[in-house]
Amino acid sequence: MTDLLTLEGLTKAYPGVVANDDVSFAIAPGEIHALLGENGAGKSTLVKMIYGLVKPDSGRMQLHGAPFAPAEPRAARASGVAMVFQHFSLFEALTVAENVGLGMENPPPMRELSREIREVSHAYGLPLDPRRLVGDLSAGERQRVEIVRCLLQDPKLLIMDEPTSVLTPQEVEILFATLNKLKAEGTSILYISHKLEEIRALCDGATILRRGKVVGRCDPRQSTAAELAEMMVGSALHRPDRKPAAPGDVVLQVAGLTSEHVEAFGTRLQNVGFEVHAGEVLGIGGVAGNGQDELLSAISGETLGPSETVRLRGESIGHLAPNARRVRGLLAAPEERLGHAAAPDMSLTENAVLSGWQRQDLTQQGFVFWGKARGFAETIIKSFDVRTPGPGTAARALSGGNLQKFVIGREVLQRPDVLVVNQPTWGVDAAAAAAIRQALLDLAAGGAAVIVISQDLDELLEVSDRFAALNAGYLSAPRPAEGLTMEQIGLMLGGAHDMDVAHTDEAHKIKDSYEEHRP
């Protein structure tokens, strides 16, 4: 049997970095092939070349044995290559049907298209209402829109870029059932991920990329997660240590938090309440867009509420602005590194002043002590191993992982009593992520209360003492994290989002029927 797609010696360099260096591999028809690698390993660049968004500097591709060099995504789609993007390529203000139509070459009239969307989405266990606005859909449903858009074009090769990062465990199961059904129909899938367990459960073959080069090929079903991780990272991973400590007094109390006003397509918090003790890490899980940003800004003081909704050591601070809360020891690190946690075009020193001027005494009567500020920035850089030429560098110039280490370090070094972080390791390479988690654990061990909001459930299980789930603005009651299974967490997260039981059954049926036919 000839391979569906072969890549030979693909190379792509950007100024200062070789994104892909002599990459070769092949995908057989009906194979689910994993492309495994850390952030920045060159996975995205590689699939963009296959999809025609980026032109390789050198190297060849063959599809069905014929030379394949798509000049633009349109050409790739015409050849049967479809792609589900990591950052959704959807239009919030347009309907599902319009979004699907935009991704097709010759879409049928809207009425016809709506009918097809309904049929295809039900057949694959991904029900969708074509008339709804995409902005009103959950992350899981949005991904369904992308998948259905691809399926309607009857692809030979489906590229999926980190598809599960926004899904609950139950949704992941349904997605896998769909992918297995596609595979049974002969569609090849190029599956990009850094989640090892998923790859071991789903994929037939794997190519591992590190710093743009292929560093290994394996059958993920025959390999352990540890072996895969070692190939991916290049060294054995350091797992954070935890020293069990008895929780101290309640430091932060949140009660009856309900957001009054939210941005368009935002989520309203519904009577959220919890307590955090000194020396404890509270993990708050949930798929993005379920109120995480709103919760962080309510605790940090970006949005103000009635004074009793947030209490720090018994003092009502719900009506206080962020600076007043910082003085009292409540610090926060929001999700968006560039533009929210740090001002992109300002230097690291200036960014350090913006957050730390009060607690580090960096100003007096409105004048900044620049020497002292630079010292503070240098301390952060040194103690958190931020790789940068110096504190004068603009925040924008740092890689995601380095900037995140700087942002977390900046808050941790101000010795907070309470620290709230949202997505502390999003888009950060594994080594930096481990360092950040260790810093958070050390902070808690030192007696601070830490709240970690994250989509990464593995991360939460690793760092938290107690776990709560945020779903559609509602926060579940926190439970001890020890002994929680993925399935229990999935149910806490609201199970399969907006998917009624019948459909879940349907998806299981599809999966079962496929498994029956398996030789």
Added chain:
Amino acid sequence: MDLSSINWLLLLASLMVAATPILLAGIGELVVERSGVLNLGVEGMMITGAISGFAISVNTGSVTLGFVSAALAGAALSLVFGLLTQFLLSNQVATGLALTLFGLGLSSLMGQGYVGIKGLNVPDLHLPLLSDIPILGPIFFQHDAMVYISILIVAGVWAMLKYTRAGLILRAVGENHDAAHALGYKVIRIRLMAIAFGGACAGLGGAYLSLVRVPQWTEGMTAGAGWIALALVVFASWKPWRVLIGAYLFGGLTVLQLNLQAAGMKIPVEYLAMSPYLITILVLVIMSSGRGRAALNAPAELGRSFHATA
């Protein structure tokens, strides 16, 4: 003040004529903004269209040629804006303001020899049967062709945005240019076409002032009509038919202001002159108190530069 001295029939009849310049400029700007571009140079493009149309029509004796050249001049000027903002990634607000100032200066330079010359007479269409209807006839059916063409343009834009693939792509580009690019649409080319269409419409609107409404050339004759057109697009929450309603509303206010002045009204006219803006602000406040940006319907990428990254 003597309100009975106002001829209400004449007032209503002149309403459509008074509204046509801002209607044309407004519907053009609507298309531009739907593609995600904010061009504040409407005033400059209008007045450049006004002098170009006037000069050409006086020299050739053809009103049609005047309108065509006004549209071309408006489009040409808008493409200067397009070049600066789409390829050189200059700030859209600053560039748009510069375009207005540039257009005002350019037009008075071009118009040196045309001050005081009387323009051509543009005939009114007397639509058979319809224009003979009492009352309604003079109000709706005894105007020149441009009045009806402007309504056709609104209908065309509405149908294009709602029913065609081109309209869907235009909206998609204004909604999320990165996603549109990832799907393989040519964001910059689409935006340039929208900008040129907006410029052509603004040019037509300006020419309508100098060829039909006034009809002669005076410096700065658009007198803020371009800004009203910009306010109109927001007032209409980016919907074509609401631009029509808004234009006739604002046009009506202009006519009323002139009539009240003539009738010796004691209220300073400045209140009526500012009313389009006040109404726009009021409508914005009422609409945005509801559900935020979704209710306003503003294109998500409005005013943001697109630069394709790898």
